[in-house]
Amino acid sequence: xxxxxxxxxxxxxxxxxxxxxxxxxxxxxxxxxxxxxxxxxxxxxxxxxxxxxxxxxxxxxxxxxxxxxxxxxxxxxxxxxxxxxxxxxxxxxxxxxxxxxxxxxxxxxxxxxxxxxxxxxxxxxxxxxxxxxxxxxxxxxxxxxxxxxxxxxxxxxxxxxxxxxxxxxxxxxxxxxxxxxxxxxxxxxxxxxxxxxxxxxxxxxxxxxxxxxxxxxxxx
Numbered sequence: 341x342x343x344x345x346x347x348x349x350x351x352x353x354x355x356x357x358x359x360x361x362x363x364x365x366x367x368x369x370x371x372x373x374x375x376x377x378x379x380x381x382x383x384x385x386x387x388x389x390x391x392x393x394x395x396x397x398x399x400x401x402x403x404x405x406x407x408x409x410x411x412x413x414x415x416x417x418x419x420x421x422x423x424x425x426x427x428x429x430x431x432x433x434x435x436x437x438x439x440x441x442x443x444x445x446x447x448x449x450x451x452x453x454x455x456x457x458x459x460x461x462x463x464x465x466x467x468x469x470x471x472x473x474x475x476x477x478x479x480x481x482x483x484x485x486x487x488x489x490x491x492x493x494x495x496x497x498x499x500x501x502x503x504x505x506x507x508x509x510x511x512x513x514x515x516x517x518x519x520x521x522x523x524x525x526x527x528x529x530x531x532x533x534x535x536x537x538x539x540x541x542x543x544x545x546x547x548x549x550x551x552x553x554x555x556x557x558x559x560x
Contacts, residue, residue: 352468355400355475357484357540358392358497359511366508367481372404374479380501382531383425390429392497396436397473400464402480403442409433409478410450439467439475441483461490468492484511488519493540496521502532 359367360377368374401409416422417430438453440446441460448455456463464487467475477484487493488511512519521538528534 353398353470353472353475354494355464355468355477355487355492356392356396356495356497357477357487357493358389358499359479359484360499360501362501362503362505362508364504364506364508365510365512366505367479367511368509369505370507370509372481372509376503376505377499377501380503380531380533382529382533384529385499385531385533385535386423386426386429388527388529388535390426390432393429393432393436393476395474396476398437398439398467398475399433400439400441400467400475400477400480400483402483403440403444403446405479405483406438406440406442406448406450406453407446410438410448410453414450460486461492464490464492481509481511485514488512489516495524496538496540498536498538500534500536 360374361367362376369376413430413433417427417434422430434451436452438448438450439456440448440453441456441463443457446455456467460483477487484493519540521540523536524539525537526535
């Protein structure tokens with residue numbers, strides 16, 4: 341019946357899930373820790389994430405990821421020990437809109453933050469229908485699993501690190517159906533990290549062109 345489901349516009353904003361992942365498919369250790377990915381972090385990757393964030397104006401985050409970021413980023417731009425080359429990224433993190441999805445009540449004191457509750461699928465569709473640039477999701481394991489289940493992810497940015505944990509927290513477990521992705525861009529960093537970008541939605545918004553990344557190479 342008309343009017344009973346979400347309305348999808350062809351010009352919807354792109355929702356991007358960006359995750360660090362191990363060789364054995366985990367996005368965090370068994371306790372939710374992320375220290376394993378810091379050993380292979382480099383200035384090259386910092387430049388890439390800054391460029392990617394420059395194409396977005398909204399972060400969509402789960403409660404735990406939001407709280408961790410809100411405790412860290414507000415003071416970094418003025419921190420004299422913070423790397424100067426990363427100031428632009430810190431400023432974008434603090435100025436962009438932060439949308440926090442949580443079933444509980446919480447204080448969202450970080451600059452330009454808003455709390456969303458209710459039906460996740462409809463709220464995200466409404467968000468994608470608003471005018472603006474890309475929407476980025478960092479971390480937020482439970483939220484990402486729901487976005488995948490609802491087929492709301494337009495692009496996956498998978499940062500594969502040269503480390504295996506043996507056990508940890510995955511995001512692609514418990515899929516009801518196989519997830520067919522279309523390769524778009526790739527980048528191998530000197531640290532050994534490989535960034536792979538895949539188009540994930542049934543209707544693919546046009547992907548951005550990044551100076552620091554290149555298309556997937558096919559063939560021999």
